[in-house]
Amino acid sequence: MSYFKDILKYEKKYRKFTVLNILFNILYAIFNVLSVLAFIPVLRILFSTEKKVISKPIYQGINGLGSYLENSFNYFISQKIINDGEVNVLLFICLLSLSLFFFKNLFRYLASYVITFLRTGIVKDLRDKLYEKIVALPIAYFSEKRKGDIIARMTSDVKEVETSILTSIEVLVREPLTVLISISIMLYISVELTLFVFILLPVSGFIISSISKKLKANSVKAQKETGNFLSFIEETLTGLRIIKGFNAESVIAKKFNNSTQNFRKLMTSVFHRQTLASPMSEFLGSATIITILWYGGTDVLKETSSLDSSKFLGYILLFYTVLNPIKLITTTYYNIQKGEASAERIMQILNTENTIKDKPNALVKEDFKDQIEFKDISFKYKDEYVLKNFSLTIKKGETVALVGQSGSGKSTLANLITRFYDVNKGAIFIDGIDIKDITKKSLRDLMGIVSQDSILFNDTVANNINLGNQNATDTAILEASKIANANEFIQDLPEKFHTNIGDSGGTLSGGQKQRLSIARAVLKNPPIMILDEATSALDTESEQLVQIALEKMMQNRTSLVIAHRLSTIQKANKIVVMKKGKIAEQGKHEELLAKKGEYFKLVSMQSLS
Structure with a gap:
């Protein structure tokens, strides 16, 4: 017994x-x-x-x-x-x-x-x-x-x-x-x-x-x-x-x-x-x-x-x-x-051991000063490696976009930088410090996430927006909703910011849910923003509204953008084209088009579609 x-x-x-x-x-x-x-x-x-x-x-x-x-x-x-x-x-x-x-x-x-x-x-x-x-x-x-x-x-x-x-x-x-x-x-x-x-x-x-x-x-x-x-x-x-x-x-x-x-x-x-x-x-x-x-x-x-x-x-x-x-x-x-x-x-x-835990002497990192570096990282979910000897540097203030076919390892990078998973080989550094040496809480405090699936909770609009900042004032919540282009539809709701949005935000449209997700990330006000295919599930009109909101949000921030629709990342400082867990090519939008390589093929395929 x-x-x-x-x-x-x-x-x-x-x-x-x-x-x-x-x-x-x-x-x-x-x-x-x-x-x-x-x-x-x-x-x-x-x-x-x-x-x-x-x-x-x-x-x-x-x-x-x-x-x-x-x-x-x-x-x-x-x-x-x-x-x-x-x-x-x-x-x-x-x-x-x-x-x-x-x-x-x-x-x-x-x-x-x-x-x-x-x-x-x-x-x-x-x-x-x-x-x-x-x-x-x-x-x-x-x-x-x-x-x-x-x-x-x-x-x-x-x-x-x-x-x-x-x-x-x-x-x-x-x-x-x-x-x-x-x-x-x-x-x-x-x-x-x-x-x-x-x-x-x-x-x-x-x-x-x-x-x-x-x-x-x-x-x-x-x-x-x-x-x-x-x-x-x-x-x-x-x-x-x-x-x-x-x-x-x-x-x-x-x-x-x-x-x-x-x-x-x-x-x-x-x-x-x-x-x-x-x-x-x-x-x-x-x-x-x-x-x-x-x-x-x-x-x-x-x-x-x-x-x-x-x-x-x-x-x-x-x-x-x-x-x-x-x-x-x-x-x-x-x-x-x-x-x-x-x-x-x-x-x-x-009794299950938590494989992702803080080291006894883990550092509490309170700010982001210089750069993010993926250094020779390899990662596998089960048997086959999704990323192989991958290296990438993102300078502070840069917007770096990751593009490529499904299964190329784009979303995996977002999972690794937030330590939802740990790398099998190599290391990820923030300001030269291995993220495994930083407490999970302080690491994630530096980051805001907007994912493809708008994860909302059966609560009020205000409580969904202030999830990452419980001490936020009503004024701050209002400003965040304006930046996210969400205030307009919120004002039309029966009880405005105090309206309950139902299970998983079921009373809202896809574009409205996504703009609430962006407002949540804006209110948190992190120095690093991760956008994981944030517009891929939206119709054209909603995409345009959300894209404007994203651009406002990314100003003066370091952003890692994982994109399916290439029209959303043309203004990125650097576009990284991934193929089978490796970098196929990287550069600005015009440079990559001129190369007529993998990026050009992806743009051509989307243009045809």
Whole structure:
């Protein structure tokens, strides 16, 4: 149960609730046992086997404490019978039992009350840690994982841990205490009978554990399948237009149905094994009680036992109080086995090493003074190198454009300079400092990014623009929107800057979304700007508006422009033509056209199109 232990590490923060829970559970266990023992005098009065203790017992040390307490109670009852009569004593014992049951349940409630703070606290911390880890992990991690699987780990797996493991914590504290106290008193009442019980219980335990072997394995598969169908849902919502446009509803539905059918089979098996735990343990417990009834009852009837009939029935009642905790512990074992699968999936993320991290002595770089240099860098996502011995220098204030066919490595450079990925060979320098020696935060503070896909959030216009500058004033947000040519359409929105733009900015057009992305980069006001095919997804009119906005934004800044449409980069200080991860040629627009090389071919192809 290594993952169960990993989850319990989060308990330290809530230790006071654990201590209170243990205290209340100890009191619960004591009153639970006492509420059963109180019936022995009742049985003795009813069966007229009450021992009359006339002389007051004398305490003779710790070894005789059990006999002293029993005789003291019998003496007290004997005196009450003499003074008040048997009926009144019976009423007194019934009221005493009622009080014991009241305190037993009071402490049970208080134990459950305080453990709730522990449960909800651990769940919150787990979700927070998962979110922090997901945000911190490199982008490469998510290219190998399905979004639905990540979502499943944060939702259903955390919920499973709460219901299967955290609810089990109290049982693991309370029930063993009840068992320990009960068995101690059972040993005092009859060592022989209790030893007989110890022979029977391991047999029951072996039968129960043999049933649960496949429970964890099936739970792992079930949680993995949850991730699969959550991925189907996420992909369906994202690609709904394409699904409808190609009349592919039945194809996608079939895939989803196959996933849910697999999940159903796995969960059916899990639930069957889980639900078997309680009836199986109850049957085995009942069989044990009946065996004890036969074994001990025979001795009592033959009068070869030191127990009288009332004490023997009290022993059976006491053993019955042990049975329920043992049954709960068994069920809890099943639950933990089921929850272990989810805990494993959660800890897989939390224990994943972040390959892109700051060095211990990383430098905080606050400004950009001279140049960016890509020096003999090579990089591969998987097996084949996308960039090979690539070198390029960008001076401060320059606009350098990267052009070339898809797959030539243009966007990869944007991913590398921001340290979304790290180079395999070579190094990238800013002002002569390797970016691996600079903190990721300060490195990214120097840069603004406008990508092909306008990534916006389900929030207001203002909150989308000030994402990189939370302290920005309303005036600064307005100025940024004007530079980005976005203010005009913002003023037409129902609540202007306070209008919620919907999921991924769904209420806006492509050009409007892109201009908001530019306003966000403008407001951040970084010295280095990275434009990754910022206009390739736009229509001609939107492109012209966005292009004007980009030109305003790039003034007095160092810009790396990755372009698909060549019309957008004619004014660049340097155009770098890339082919298969290498520089094919570089120069200004007119120089490259005059060479009649790769750039000329690209311009000619776009002109023809």
